Amino acid sequence: MTPTPITRQVDHLMASQPSQDGDGVNIRRIHDFGGGLDPFLMLDELGSDRPDDYIGGFPPHPHRGIQTLTYVIHGGLTHEDHMGHSSTIQAGDAQWMHTGRGIIHSEMPLTDQQGLxxxxxxxNLAAREKLSPATYRDVRAAEMPQLPGRDAILIALGGHWQNTAGDSVAGPLDALAGHGAVAHARLAAGGELALATPTTTLLVYVFAGSLDISGTSVSPGQLARLGSGEWLALASQEGAQALLLAGEPHGEPIAHYGPFVMNAHAELEQALRDYRDGTLTD
Structure with a gap:
C-alpha cells in the first residue's frame, strides 16, 4: 500500500519590517543571516505609489558571495554593472546576478501608473562558489512557464515545480544557489494550488490577500517557513499572491557584513580590502 504523502505545515512565521536601503529607498525586509532560511538570506519588498519612497534607487555598490534575484510586479528597474551589462526589467520580468568574487552594480527605479x-x-553561495566569476542574466515574463491549479496559477521563475496531479514545469533560471526554485503563485477567490515539494527548505511570502497554508492563515508581509513533508496545500477565499522559495541548505558558517556574505570574518575583511583597493572584481 502506498503511504499517504505528508502535507507540510507552517512551523514558523516571520513578519517583514520597514527599513531603508540605497539612496533612502523605503522597503520591507525579512532576513536571517544565522542559517534559519538556508540557502536563502534576505527578501526585500519594494512597494509604493509615492515616488519619494524609492526614486533615489540603488546607486553603484558592491557584492560578493551571494546571488540576487530581482522580480518586478509593476514598474521597472534599470541595471548597470562593471561588466558592461545595461538592461531594464519591467512588470513580470526578473534579473539574476551571480556575484561570485565580486560585482559592482546599480539599480534605478522606473514607474508605471501604479508606482513601483x-x-x-x-x-547564499556555497563556500566553493564564493570566489567564482560573476555572471548576470535577464529573464522576460514570456519565458516563464505556468503551472495550473484550481482558479490558480504558479509562474515558475526558476527551478522545478510539480503539482499533485503530476504536471510539472521548469523555470528558466536553472542555476539558483542551493538547487533553488522560485515561483509566483496567484490564486483567485476560492482558488487552490497543491504542489509536490521534495526540497528541504520551503518558504512562502504572502504579499497580497490572505493565504491559507495547510490550515494556517498567512497575511501580507508574512513569511511562512514550512516543516517537513511532501505536499504543499495553498488556498484563498478572497484571492492572494505569494512568492514560493524552495532549496537545499548549505549547512555552512555564514559571515555577513553589508553587501558581503562569506564563511568567516577573515574573508569579510579581505572583501573590504579588495573593495578599497579596487581589486574586488579582478
Whole structure:
C-alpha cells in the first residue's frame, strides 16, 4: 500500500519590517543571516505609489558571495554593472546576478501608473562558489512557464515545480544557489494550488490577500517557513499572491557584513580590502 504523502505545515512565521536601503529607498525586509532560511538570506519588498519612497534607487555598490534575484510586479528597474551589462526589467520580468568574487552594480527605479512594486531575494553561495566569476542574466515574463491549479496559477521563475496531479514545469533560471526554485503563485477567490515539494527548505511570502497554508492563515508581509513533508496545500477565499522559495541548505558558517556574505570574518575583511583597493572584481 502506498503511504499517504505528508502535507507540510507552517512551523514558523516571520513578519517583514520597514527599513531603508540605497539612496533612502523605503522597503520591507525579512532576513536571517544565522542559517534559519538556508540557502536563502534576505527578501526585500519594494512597494509604493509615492515616488519619494524609492526614486533615489540603488546607486553603484558592491557584492560578493551571494546571488540576487530581482522580480518586478509593476514598474521597472534599470541595471548597470562593471561588466558592461545595461538592461531594464519591467512588470513580470526578473534579473539574476551571480556575484561570485565580486560585482559592482546599480539599480534605478522606473514607474508605471501604479508606482513601483518589486522584490529582491538574496541566496547564499556555497563556500566553493564564493570566489567564482560573476555572471548576470535577464529573464522576460514570456519565458516563464505556468503551472495550473484550481482558479490558480504558479509562474515558475526558476527551478522545478510539480503539482499533485503530476504536471510539472521548469523555470528558466536553472542555476539558483542551493538547487533553488522560485515561483509566483496567484490564486483567485476560492482558488487552490497543491504542489509536490521534495526540497528541504520551503518558504512562502504572502504579499497580497490572505493565504491559507495547510490550515494556517498567512497575511501580507508574512513569511511562512514550512516543516517537513511532501505536499504543499495553498488556498484563498478572497484571492492572494505569494512568492514560493524552495532549496537545499548549505549547512555552512555564514559571515555577513553589508553587501558581503562569506564563511568567516577573515574573508569579510579581505572583501573590504579588495573593495578599497579596487581589486574586488579582478
Amino acid at each position: 512594486h518589486a522584490f529582491q531575494l538574496w541566496l
